[in-house]
Amino acid sequence: MEYVYAALLLHKLDKEVNEANLTSVVKASGADVNEAQVKSLVAALADVNIDEAVKAAPVAVAAAAPAADAAADAPAKEEKKKEEPKNEEAAMEGLSSLFG
Numbered sequence: 031m032e033y034v035y036a037a038l039l040l041h042k043l044d045k046e047v048n049e050a051n052l053t054s055v056v057k058a059s060g061a062d063v064n065e066a067q068v069k070s071l072v073a074a075l076a077d078v079n080i081d082e083a084v085k086a087a088p089v090a091v092a093a094a095a096p097a098a099d100a101a102a103d104a105p106a107k108e109e110k111k112k113e114e115p116k117n118e119e120a121a122m123e124g125l126s127s128l129f130g
Contacts, residue, residue, distance in 0.1 A: 032056055032059060032061050033052060033056060033067055033068060033071045034071070036052050036055035036056050036059070037052060037071060037075060037080075038080070038084075039055060040052065040055060041080045041081075047072065047075055047080075048072060049065075049068050049069060049072050052068050052071065052072065053065075053068055056068070
């Protein structure tokens with residue numbers, strides 16, 4: 031994933047997405063560089079218009095949803111607390127069924 035991020039960063043900065051630049055960015059991030067992955071990404075992006083690919087990518091709208099649903103989740107958490115006190119033996123029986 032860091033290779034894709036490096037390619038997007040280079041594109042955003044109007045730098046050429048090539049093996050040398052990708053390697054430099056990945057090394058600067060502190061990650062180990064896998065030359066095969068760098069070569070394959072550069073080859074895969076050779077015929078791709080990154081601007082169009084970014085525009086066509088689905089936008090994560092769900093990021094705003096947790097803030098709106100925070101009030102709705104509070105009662106659900108309280109209900110879970112009420113259900114938690116279970117018999118320890120019943121819990122162990124459930125675990126033992128996993129192992130035959």
